[in-house]
Amino acid sequence: MSKEFFKAIECGQTLPINNVHAVSVSMPTMQDVIDYEKQTPQIFEKIKSGYPRFKLHPYLKKLGLYIKDKYKVSDNFEVVLLSSKKAVELISDKYFIHNKIEVDEPFGVILVQRGTTQLQKVLTYIQHVGCNLSSRLAEKYLFDVELINTVHEEKLEDEKKAKDIIINTLANAYNQPSKNVCLAPSGMNAIYSIVRGLNSIQSHNGRTILVQFGWLYLDTMNIVNHHYNQSKIFPDILNLDLLEEFLKIDGKKVSAIVTEMPTNPLLKTVDIKRLRSLCDEYNIPLVIDTTFATPFNLNLEAYADIFVESLTKFACGNADILMGAIILNKKHNLSHMNVEFFTHCEPVYIKDIQRLALQIKGYEKRVKEISSNTKLLVEYFKKCSYIKDIYYCLNEENKENYSQTIKDDNSLTGIISVTFNKPFKDIYDNLNFAKGPSLGTEFTLLMPYTYLAHWDLIQSKEGNEFLEEIGLPIDLLRISVGVENINEIINEFKRLEN
Structure with a gap:
């Protein structure tokens, strides 16, 4: 990129610039940041989109209104779109939503009563679990029903080859068989699926405590809190002594240890050999978020039972894809249970796969x-x-x-x-x-x-x-x-x- 790139980018411009599927948005001043966090009306006149799990994409807003009109939904309800019908069941069961709506659509739809605290809870949960509807799917739908006139021009990999390209690239990078790799529509959905899988596998063994080692990314901790009655946080990733003392007492109750390597945003790194030794001693699976490290910087094959990576980041490189992956390590004792971990992942829209397949070639x-x-x-x-x-x-x-x-x-x-x-x-x-x-x-x-x-x-x-x-x-x-x-x-x- 040339020096011309280093110019001020106006508030609300997509990052990358002029890309309707961008997952980032320009906030060039601290006042913009503060206004965004305070949710002042004037900032949202500028910022129309943002990170998809945190801010509803304009196409999803438009599609929600279309679905509301198509199925003649009462104004007493808000239409919420989800990545699948399976996600509808998940959220309906969690929040006791019985406002049934029969739809024939390639995505999930639930109705949430307006004017209640339930709506914000549902939207927050969707953010944490990562079952958002793809902006590319919404774009195609809106174009097909003639609510938008154009589709964003972008290069895509061949549909028949795309998924294999991503899976094989990750399998080779992590030195794992392709059957041990599963895609999810976001890194958070991948972590959610792992947590659900651990819960179902370990709970009947009396292992009900999930340990978060290090001060992890906010939504990782939120997912754990949603799905584990008991979790234990050790903020200082450099202090393994505290963890070891805890394991001496409750090691047989721990279902897994989840950590990042290195941590976000302070780039701290655990003594991985000692941590692996503790996991072996108490037969605890180790889950490592490798988004920062990538499989090309660190070799963690000897240590992790499960890898999780947000492909939105370095694997994409262009900030216009939301996707994640689970990689099970064939060397450890959970790799044969791939169904337990993969079954909770939401489906990934094919055009998102095609776009990432093109970008991951340069990973x-x-x-x-x-x-x-x-x-x-x-x-x-x-x-x-x-x-x-x-x-x-x-x-x-x-x-x-x-x-x-x-x-x-x-x-x-x-x-x-x-x-x-x-x-x-x-x-x-x-x-x-x-x-x-x-x-x-x-x-x-x-x-x-x-x-x-x-x-x-x-x-x-x-x-x-x-x-x-x-x-x-x-x-x-x-x-x-x-x-x-x-x-x-x-x-x-x-x-x-x-």
Whole structure:
């Protein structure tokens, strides 16, 4: 990409630019971010779309209105669209929704009574479980019924080859048979399916506690809380002593340990050999979210029973696909139970598969280029007076743990988080990179992580104290490093030196 890319991108523009299926959206100033979190009316005049699990896509809104009119639904009800009829049953059972509607559609439809707290609960649950309807499916439907005039032009892989291309790429990268790989419509839906599978397999053995090791991504923890009566969080991934003491007492009650490697957004890495040893001692399955590491940076084959990856990120590289994957490790004792883990995954729309199949062909090359850029950007940051703290995989705190599984010297996952010695607002507002949610893009993408992920905690004294306790700075900038010329990336940051 040329230097021309580093220009301010107006608030509400899709990221990538002018892509109706984009999963990110430009929030170029801190005031935009704050207005978005406060849900001020004026910000939503600008921001029409966003990360699909958090903000309803415009096509889904339009399709919902069409379905409401088509089936003559009363104004007393809100039409909610889901990825499948199976998802309708799931949500209807959980929230006792008996507003039955008979529809003949290639997706799920439920009716939720307006003016109740139930609607927000349902929408939040859909966000966590990841059973959103595909924007590409909605687009085709709307075009076919002549509610939109055009379909977004994009390159797609051949329909007959697409799924095999994705499955085989992942199977080869993780060194697993293709039957051990399953696609899901989002990374969160993949995690949801794993949690449900563990629950059904382990609960009859009296293993009812799911351990979350490290301060995991917000929605991962939300899924666990929805589906496990008992869960235990160990926020500090570098403190295995606390976990070991807990396992001495309750190890036989633990159904699984779920962790990220490295963690989001502080890039901390567990002593994976010691963690695996504890799992073996107490016969506990280990689930590792490898979205940040990717299978091309770290070799975790000897350690994880189950891998989960958000393919929306580095595997896609363009931020215009929502998809996830479960990969079961043939070396460990759960790989023969693939039906138990895969059965809860929602179906993936074929055009999403076709789009990712095209993009995943560049996965390994993209990761290597980003890794190289990340290493050089870290070296630049180390010399910067305006940088307060740098969080990355090979910092001194993490170096020994990360090096246990590193594939080569350039295997630095493409995320850097930093804090500054200057006012955060000034820093954020003045940088001309793309700024919005998500990561893993070929274009450098900045996110004010704590503001977008933990706005509720920022708002109270108790929340601030909790953030301090878990070591998560409020004014943290998460940088997803792109494949642009590294000198151009560094030169954009150099403007902060003035």
